[in-house]
Amino acid sequence: MSTALQQTDKPLAALKPKKKKQWQSYALMFILPSFLIYTLFVIVPTAGSIYLSFTSWDGISEDMRYIGFANFVEIWHSPRVHNALKNTLVMTISLVVLENIAAIAMAILVDKVRWFRNLFRSIFYFPTLLSGIVMGFVWAMILNYNFGVFNQILDAVGLGSWVVDWLGNPKYAMLSIILSTVWKGAGYYMIIYLAGLQGIPPELNEAASIDGANGFQQFRHITFPLLAGSMTVCMVLSMISALKIFDQIAVMTDGGPGFETETLTYIIYKVGFGELRQGFGTALAMVLFLIIMLITVIQVKFLRKREVQM
Template identity: 90%
Template structure:
């Protein structure tokens, strides 16, 4: 009887050893995570909490006078025609950019995937604009679209289309379109890489079988390629939507929110109000509203696109 008790104790001790070893490694893992967590807390969590507080104040961003004013900033946001106009411009740019960037990215990915010669060259050419910063891209396109000496107007003149020359960045009808097209030129290459990875993951046997059955190129894309790109499309559309809602660099360089307020978006009005008009409290409140808009739209978009993936 005594022998059996001793054996039981030994087996219990042996079972405890892996558990203790696991706990020891978990402690070491926490030590490795701790520096990153402290930096994240210091530079993300604490400023975010401070921003929530500042959104309820009338702070000017410079003085030490931080006066609590309750929901006055948020009431002004929902009553301000300027904010309503900026929200409208933001939504127009977002919807248009998401559609055009993804259409262009899919088209470029299909082209690169099908081409036999110079595939890496075309991939590099399409991806190169992504490497440029928004500021550099804005300056480049501002010079290209300049009314007096811009390359685009000079090309129109040289081919006999001088009657179609307009001030692309100074005309309210074309300023937003110019920003959208230049942004598509810059961003589509990034999403092309994601779609290209999705295309290369599609089994070629499916297209070959469809071709044998008489399906043409468009039918193969519609019934095979496009549905199987659902996962890549979810990622690209969410990233494109978030990027479009936060667009700032191109507007700051190309139009400065003008002409008038025609290209002023929520991110740009946050900058103008917070740093130009020294209303940091109001600007922070507007940033909180933009954060909620991005969060809500992202959640809805992800749920819709993931549901489409399941159905496919």
């Protein structure tokens, strides 16, 4: 009897490797088109960019003279790049903090309000539907010194001394871009935080309320710790978005006044296409890629550790 069972088991065992190979071949057939597209539009251009960063190519001529690390040495010693890096870091830190604070506040408001919840949700989310170019044009008109609505409102309410050139004054240009970007981006992160809030069991806040905890204490000890996962996602996304900010600067200030609002992404565009120094611009893009990757890894590790501690 045992020999008969062994004989019947052998064909089944022999079929398993064949079926596994068939499924592997099917999986490769599904993966191959996507992999080819990814290779063509991501891997190949990335490899080409790495090579271009070691050349003095102007973006037009066929001359791609290899110059080694000369572009990276110039980046290291360039005051303009140092200023752009400083502006990028200031803008990134400000946007990450302000966007997440605004998003959490709006999410709590939408989650707690009883009337017109969908209306508030739509109003807060609407700015994210606008492109950066459209948003930049809108705020450039609002903050215009001569006919901008904001200065007209200040003058109408008796605050004419506060009227300034918000986009032409070095003291306020960066602040204007940051606040307008927060207006545009906070609604997107609000949706993520709102999903996190709705995943918190209401029994926890009810029990804390019975124990005498007020609203702030409930937020500090219950809501905020349980939003750690949503906060990790939102902070990483907002950080990457802030490091790559371009549209608003291009439309609202063109990197000015002077170089006060010029960031790394904008200087890459100006150098590569405005000054016809594609090699130098590509080298700067490689540096920006390494900065984004390094900051993202550090941020994720820190936030994941914070999630465990909470």
